[in-house]
Amino acid sequence: MRALSRAHALSDPPVARPHILAWARAFQNKAYEADFDPDELAEARKWRASFDESVLPRGQTSYSRSSGPGGQHVNKTESKATTVWPLGELSKSLPSLLQPALRSSKYYSRRNDSISIQAQKQRSRSANTHDNHQKLAEELLRIYKERVPGATSEEKVKKYEALEKSSREDRLRAKKHHSSKKAFRKGKGFEE
CATH class of the missing domain: 1.20.5 (Single alpha-helices involved in coiled-coils or other helix-helix interfaces)
Known part of the structure; x- marks a missing residue:
């Protein structure tokens, strides 16, 4: 068991956590954005300024029966929405500075190299699909905030x-x- 966990630990690349990145930034003796390519920073900031949820790719949505309370409605309808965005498709609409961070997202699915989000809170398919798109937009903005420094x-x-x-x-x-x-x-x- 111990050897297996070591092998597993060696196979997974280390993931930079936001609090570690912030701690490391505090001890630098230069401006944080000095290590970034200015063109990539400009591209990312331009993307953020013009960001609109509607320009993101639609993804592939499938529906299934949701779980939890809801009575007969839950038993009869397939209202749980699972939307999948392949990284190749999603990366086309993102700045190059954000693309590597997609694989560290909590929604990343290694098996098919995609972002996969599920929603089942609402009783309608369209509302759950809309929730998935909102979650994707929130995740992209979180990644932007974590990866792109403010203008110095x-x-x-x-x-x-x-x-x-x-x-x-x-x-x-x-x-x-x-x-x-x-x-x-x-x-x-x-x-x-």
Whole structure:
């Protein structure tokens, strides 16, 4: 059992959790968006500004009997909606910065490489289908918020550039001081 769990742990790639990402960002000495491609950031921000749930692909919806209370209506109708969006189809309507994060979504189905969402709260098929589309939109916005940093102001960019410059200067100054100490110890510092 123990060997099986180790093998399983080695086969699954580590998933970055949002709280770990936020913690890591706090200790950086540069602007958070400095590590991103500016074109990808611009594309993602443009997508967010013009985001509309209606432009997302419709997906493939199937219906089945829902469970839980509802009496005869539940027994007679198939109102539970399961909508599947293949990642290839869904990725076409998303910015490239969000596409890799789809596989870490709670709705991701590894078996068929797709996003699969179910709804059965409403008594009608169309309402449950609409719920699925709303859940997809909410998940995409959550991924956007987690992955795409807010725009950094010019002040902050200048601040981090100044910090980077002073850090570099301090490091060089310390190196020169250390090398002068070593030179002094070797006798090169004495002039007779």
